[in-house]
Amino acid sequence: MSSCTALRALAVLVWVAAAYPVVFRARPVQAGLAVNWGTRALHPLPGDITVRLLRDNGFDKVKLFEADPPALRALAHSGIQVMIGLPNDLLAGVAGSMNAAEQWVLQNVSNYVSRYGVDIRYVAVGNEPFLKSYKGKFESATLPAVQNVQAALVKAGLARQVRVTVPLNADVYESPDGKPSSGDFRPDISGLMVSLVRFLLDNGGILAINIYPFLSLDADPNFPVDYAFFPSPGAPPSQASVQDGNVLYTNVFDANYDTLIAALEKHGLGSIPVVVGEIGWPTDGSKYANAASAHKFNQGLFDRIVAGKGTPRRPQMPDVYVFALLDEDNKSVDPGNFERHWGIFNYDGSPKYRLSLAGGRPIVPAKGVRYLSKQWCVLRPDASPADPAVAGAVQYACEYSDCTSLGAGSSCGGLDARGNVSYAFNQFFQAANQQRAACSFNNLSTIVTTDPSQGTCRFEIMIDTGRHELTGKSSAAGARVGSSGSWSAMLVLGLVGLAVAAW
Numbered sequence: 001m002s003s004c005t006a007l008r009a010l011a012v013l014v015w016v017a018a019a020y021p022v023v024f025r026a027r028p029v030q031a032g033l034a035v036n037w038g039t040r041a042l043h044p045l046p047g048d049i050t051v052r053l054l055r056d057n058g059f060d061k062v063k064l065f066e067a068d069p070p071a072l073r074a075l076a077h078s079g080i081q082v083m084i085g086l087p088n089d090l091l092a093g094v095a096g097s098m099n100a101a102e103q104w105v106l107q108n109v110s111n112y113v114s115r116y117g118v119d120i121r122y123v124a125v126g127n128e129p130f131l132k133s134y135k136g137k138f139e140s141a142t143l144p145a146v147q148n149v150q151a152a153l154v155k156a157g158l159a160r161q162v163r164v165t166v167p168l169n170a171d172v173y174e175s176p177d178g179k180p181s182s183g184d185f186r187p188d189i190s191g192l193m194v195s196l197v198r199f200l201l202d203n204g205g206i207l208a209i210n211i212y213p214f215l216s217l218d219a220d221p222n223f224p225v226d227y228a229f230f231p232s233p234g235a236p237p238s239q240a241s242v243q244d245g246n247v248l249y250t251n252v253f254d255a256n257y258d259t260l261i262a263a264l265e266k267h268g269l270g271s272i273p274v275v276v277g278e279i280g281w282p283t284d285g286s287k288y289a290n291a292a293s294a295h296k297f298n299q300g301l302f303d304r305i306v307a308g309k310g311t312p313r314r315p316q317m318p319d320v321y322v323f324a325l326l327d328e329d330n331k332s333v334d335p336g337n338f339e340r341h342w343g344i345f346n347y348d349g350s351p352k353y354r355l356s357l358a359g360g361r362p363i364v365p366a367k368g369v370r371y372l373s374k375q376w377c378v379l380r381p382d383a384s385p386a387d388p389a390v391a392g393a394v395q396y397a398c399e400y401s402d403c404t405s406l407g408a409g410s411s412c413g414g415l416d417a418r419g420n421v422s423y424a425f426n427q428f429f430q431a432a433n434q435q436r437a438a439c440s441f442n443n444l445s446t447i448v449t450t451d452p453s454q455g456t457c458r459f460e461i462m463i464d465t466g467r468h469e470l471t472g473k474s475s476a477a478g479a480r481v482g483s484s485g486s487w488s489a490m491l492v493l494g495l496v497g498l499a500v501a502a503w
């Protein structure tokens with residue numbers, strides 16, 4: 001699983017009015033919320049619009065997986081606190097060279113704090129570096145990288161304001177008998193975990209843990225479904241609830257989190273502050289990934305955050321960074337097709353389902369989004385889905401765009417063969433900014449102006465990153481356009497190549 005991938009987590013933030021610029025004080029939000037903002041989309045929602053979306057919905061803490069310049073510039077003077085990630089592929093370099101660590105801090109932290117006024121509070125060193133599936137690849141570099149980043153922050157005079165953390169997957173701890181009170185670190189990394197947490201504790205850092213009930217359910221057909229969700233008020237506890245001494249654990253989040261707390265306490269590390277770095281539920285791409293389940297899980301989570309209700313061992317809810325803000329159609333699908341559908345908002349900042357915040361106030365959509373024209377690319381009415389050239393064209397279209405909604409049980413899984421082909425053609429056409437050449441597919445396709453969406457299957461129109469640039473609102477959007485412009489040029493070239501090959 002890629003860094004951002006494995007198991008994720010949302011947080012209760014205490015509303016500290018004093019920490020906000022005067023302009024925000026009047027907002028009716030009671031509790032702050034935290035969220036992961038990933039930017040692996042072919043047409044990313046522009047930074048200024050995303051930051052407004054965050055503020056309008058009361059998110060006052062955000063986690064970025066890397067120092068994404070447009071996102072960071074948009075966060076300048078926003079009153080939003082930022083956790084910024086140092087990706088796993090930089091760990092070895094930063095671990096091996098103090099100078100590399102200093103340069104990273106200078107370029108990716110100091111620069112944004114002092115030049116742009118970004119309120120960076122944490123550096124997340126690596127992302128789930130001890131994940132079992134990495135087979136130890138990042139184990140030796142992580143602690144030295146944390147130490148070098150900490151030293152670089154001290155040298156840059158930022159160590160009071162910016163603290164270090166390491167977001168870890170919940171697979172770094174386990175319980176031999178399934179009871180949270182028996183929790184301990186995974187034996188192969190136990191010594192490393194103790195040294196790492198000890199260092200964080202001694203240097204004012206925190207621990208971030210990613211917890212994914214969805215992945216437990218998705219991976220195991222025998223996993224008790226109701227135990228994955230927070231219990232509804234008044235409902236009888238799940239049959240799968242775990243009795244641990246006097247405590248009855250009625251859901252996997254509480255049990256999982258307390259397993260970590262028990263492990264920390266066992267090693268005398270119980271005083272380390274813990275946040276949930278990722279947690280959430282996807283809406284497409286797998287059996288349990290749908291809007292109804294995501295709504296159920298995330299509403300349960302938001303309710304706990306708003307109430308500030310923690311777990312049996314930690315009665316105060318920690319900061320919880322929800323995964324994720326937006327869908328990302330350019331993420332790796334190694335973990336599964338659901339990987340591009342974790343957003344509580346669609347790619348364009350429209351809510352996927354009604355999620356209530358404090359006082360029952362629903363989340364609100366992004367404002368000011370500009371779209372490409374209302375046109376779609378579909379299979380020509382006079383062409384047959386059985387045409388021998390169709391399979392290759394669909395395969396090509398789906399290689400360079402997102403077809404994860406086409407799988408069985410997904411939102412577009414019910415389309416007939418014609419709809420299926422059209423969906424793939426349209427995804428490619430939109431990814432290529434609706435350039436005419438991107439709807440040529442060996443003369444099998446045509447552009448239409450009536451929306452071909454059917455039932456749960458949405459034929460999307462992409463965001464017009466170019467129009468955002470033309471309005472000249474932010475240089476952030478401009479930087480994006482450069483890359484998506486050349487990307488679509490590449491697509492079209494590729495397409496011409498395909499057509500030639502087919503001849």
Ligand SMILES: *[C@@H]1O[C@H](CO)[C@@H](O)[C@H](O)[C@H]1NC(C)=O
Nearest residue numbers: 066067068087103104107108
């Ligand atoms: C700053 O972060 C970006 C994004 O992760 C990375 O590409 C770049 O190399 C970093 N700068 C330094 C000096 O390490």
Ligand SMILES: *[C@@H]1O[C@H](CO)[C@@H](O)[C@H](O)[C@H]1NC(C)=O
Nearest residue numbers: 329330331332333400401487
């Ligand atoms: C993401 O986009 C890049 C081009 O910007 C492309 O090379 C890559 O294959 C895409 N990845 C996925 C997972 O779609």
Ligand SMILES: *[C@@H]1O[C@H](CO)[C@@H](O)[C@H](O)[C@H]1NC(C)=O
Nearest residue numbers: 394403406407415416417420
């Ligand atoms: C639709 O496309 C997907 C992915 O290309 C494929 O797995 C599925 O079998 C297709 N369904 C139909 C009805 O053609």
Ligand SMILES: *[C@@H]1O[C@H](CO)[C@@H](O)[C@H](O)[C@H]1NC(C)=O
Nearest residue numbers: 380381382383442443444445
């Ligand atoms: C494309 O298909 C249409 C209708 O089937 C046909 O009239 C036209 O000649 C075709 N064009 C090419 C270049 O094959």
